[in-house]
Amino acid sequence: MYEIRIHSRGGQGGVTAAKLLALAAFRDGKYATACPFYGAERRGAPVVSFVRIDDEPIKIYSQIHEPDLVIVLDTSIMDVVDVLQGLKSGGTVLLNSAHPLPGCNGTCRHVDLTGIALAENLVVAGSPILNTPVLGALAKMGVVTFPSAEKAIREMFADERNVKAAKAAYEELKA
Amino acid sequence: MLTIATGNKAVAAAVKAAKPGVVAAYPITPQTEIVEQIAEYVTDGDLESQYIPVESEHSAMAACIGASAGGVRTFTATSSHGLLYMHEMVHWAAGARLPIVMANVNRALGPGWNTWAEHSDAFSQRDTGWLQVFVGTVQEAYDATLMAFKIAEDERVLLPVMVNLDGFALSHIMQALETVDLGDFLPPYHLPHAIDTENPCVYGPMTGPADYFRFRWDIERSMRDARGVIAEVEREFAERFGRSYGPTEDYRCEDADVVVIAMGTLGKEAEVAVDRLRDEGIKAGSMRLRWFRPFPDLDLAGREVVVIDRDYSFGFGGVVAHSIRSKTGVVPYSVIAGLGGQEVTYNDIADFVRNRHPGTETWFGVSDHV
Numbered sequence: 001m002y003e004i005r006i007h008s009r010g011g012q013g014g015v016t017a018a019k020l021l022a023l024a025a026f027r028d029g030k031y032a033t034a035c036p037f038y039g040a041e042r043r044g045a046p047v048v049s050f051v052r053i054d055d056e057p058i059k060i061y062s063q064i065h066e067p068d069l070v071i072v073l074d075t076s077i078m079d080v081v082d083v084l085q086g087l088k089s090g091g092t093v094l095l096n097s098a099h100p101l102p103g104c105n106g107t108c109r110h111v112d113l114t115g116i117a118l119a120e121n122l123v124v125a126g127s128p129i130l131n132t133p134v135l136g137a138l139a140k141m142g143v144v145t146f147p148s149a150e151k152a153i154r155e156m157f158a159d160e161r162n163v164k165a166a167k168a169a170y171e172e173l174k175a
Numbered sequence: 176m177l178t179i180a181t182g183n184k185a186v187a188a189a190v191k192a193a194k195p196g197v198v199a200a201y202p203i204t205p206q207t208e209i210v211e212q213i214a215e216y217v218t219d220g221d222l223e224s225q226y227i228p229v230e231s232e233h234s235a236m237a238a239c240i241g242a243s244a245g246g247v248r249t250f251t252a253t254s255s256h257g258l259l260y261m262h263e264m265v266h267w268a269a270g271a272r273l274p275i276v277m278a279n280v281n282r283a284l285g286p287g288w289n290t291w292a293e294h295s296d297a298f299s300q301r302d303t304g305w306l307q308v309f310v311g312t313v314q315e316a317y318d319a320t321l322m323a324f325k326i327a328e329d330e331r332v333l334l335p336v337m338v339n340l341d342g343f344a345l346s347h348i349m350q351a352l353e354t355v356d357l358g359d360f361l362p363p364y365h366l367p368h369a370i371d372t373e374n375p376c377v378y379g380p381m382t383g384p385a386d387y388f389r390f391r392w393d394i395e396r397s398m399r400d401a402r403g404v405i406a407e408v409e410r411e412f413a414e415r416f417g418r419s420y421g422p423t424e425d426y427r428c429e430d431a432d433v434v435v436i437a438m439g440t441l442g443k444e445a446e447v448a449v450d451r452l453r454d455e456g457i458k459a460g461s462m463r464l465r466w467f468r469p470f471p472d473l474d475l476a477g478r479e480v481v482v483i484d485r486d487y488s489f490g491f492g493g494v495v496a497h498s499i500r501s502k503t504g505v506v507p508y509s510v511i512a513g514l515g516g517q518e519v520t521y522n523d524i525a526d527f528v529r530n531r532h533p534g535t536e537t538w539f540g541v542s543d544h545v
Contacts, residue, residue: 022349026179034179034349038205038290057351059447061344061440062520 001054003064008073011043013131018049024144024152025053111173120161136166140173180352182316182345186278187212189320196247199227199238203257205342206280232257236264243273246369255282255296268335269304274327275335282342283515291516292341294486306336307467311443313350331400344440422471424463431460437483448524480507512539
């Protein structure tokens with residue numbers, strides 16, 4: 001089982017990113033569950049959501065305490081939340097950032113999802129949309145296939161700019 | 176069609192397939208997505224139904240009672256304080272023998288204000304005469320809602336059915352969902368005592384002790400008959416659609432020395448705990464209790480039993496643990512866990528089994544073996 005924890009702020013689309021990722025994995029023929037952890041959310045508050053991907057039906061409903069992959073859609077959260085908590089040894093971190101994280105020894109990948117969203121003018125209520133471009137980066141990392149990522153995005157959103165943004169993130173993610 | 180969906184969306188999809196003539200509901204977290212989705216179906220013309228956005232849950236159930244007695248299939252959904260607010264009408268629906276189907280997204284009761292999973296809301300309606308089923312997966316939320324209409328409307332039952340799913344843990348999780356082409360699985364709604372303007376009569380008049388007493392016995396007689404009807408409907412569902420259900424979902428129970436009994440998502444996660452325990456050489460099994468009313472007959476002879484209650488009857492004990500004890504004579508190890516959405520993992524469930532003390536009660540993370 002591959003377990004993913006997504007850190008974001010309320011309103012940034014972390015919950016939708018989890019749903020899109022689960023749908024893409026499902027379109028890859030895998031079993032997948034997406035479960036947001038709902039607290040007393042409000043815009044801007046740190047939120048977390050979980051995705052599990054497996055070849056077998058998934059019977060676990062509790063939170064993910066030892067993720068294989070941590071996604072950070074807003075790096076400012078790292079001042080208040082220990083995003084690396086429980087990360088498996090050999091696990092990976094994907095950051096929404098134009099720059100690598102200083103001191104992150106080989107486990108961190110980064111891509112400027114915000115820049116990509118702004119370039120495509122993917123902005124809702126003043127916030128850049130990060131949940132569709134991040135799927136492109138995850139496809140580059142092999143978490144899902146790109147065709148399934150594309151399919152999932154089109155199933156949930158009619159606007160083709162989302163697919164373009166995902167393609168851009170796929171291409172821009174550093175190896 | 177195969178897709179992925181939340182538990183709430185699965186319930187809404189089943190309601191769309193069942194085509195109720197009236198849906199009356201009031202939104203409440205974490206149920207809101209169900210009624211939002213149904214309202215959208217109605218607005219988009221995907222469901223030909225009268226959607227009544229009432230001002231309270233009491234009115235939601237009152238509207239369902241009127242509509243159901245008027246001769247149409249009805250549905251509503253609620254949760255927690257919403258269910259408590261409709262309590263008077265919940266009794267009335269059963270007493271009037273109206274086969275209303277209601278989804279209840281299980282949520283804790285305040286104060287403190289808490290929107291996460293707990294079964295106390297459903298259990299507070301335990302003695303109303305409603306059938307109660309608890310589901311453990313998104314697919315089951317869909318399947319059980321479809322079957323609920325058929326079971327409720329069967330003339331041997333004619334009692335309302337409450338379909339329970341864990342707040343957030345199931346209502347908001349996305350899992351695989353296969354929707355079905357119902358065909359003639361659900362016969363047209365027929366209520367023998369429906370309001371007939373050609374043959375006017377009085378509903379709910381003053382009833383003397385002798386008749387009232389008979390009406391109560393009649394509810395219990397139907398509740399007893401419901402067991403057979405449930406089994407029939409679940410069998411037919413399995414034949415038509417390939418997914419089988421029973422009063423419990425048993426996992427690795429055949430040769431088990433110790434059986435975990437839980438409901439809802441905890442009952443499903445218990446299966447993962449069972450696999451871990453088996454790897455250690457502990458012969459464990461899981462029995463997920465699906466039907467709570469009517470309460471099933473369980474064969475637990477010769478086994479140790481660990482019951483996880485996501486509920487509590489203050490001054491008495493875990494509702495499920497005591498139901499098991501009174502129905503089977505088995506003295507279980509009673510674990511109270513998951514109240515108000517408390518995080519309980521398969522590792523925790525495995526620990527409950529490893530550290531079991533039959534005859535005692537443990538409040539997980541708070542107080543052991545009291």
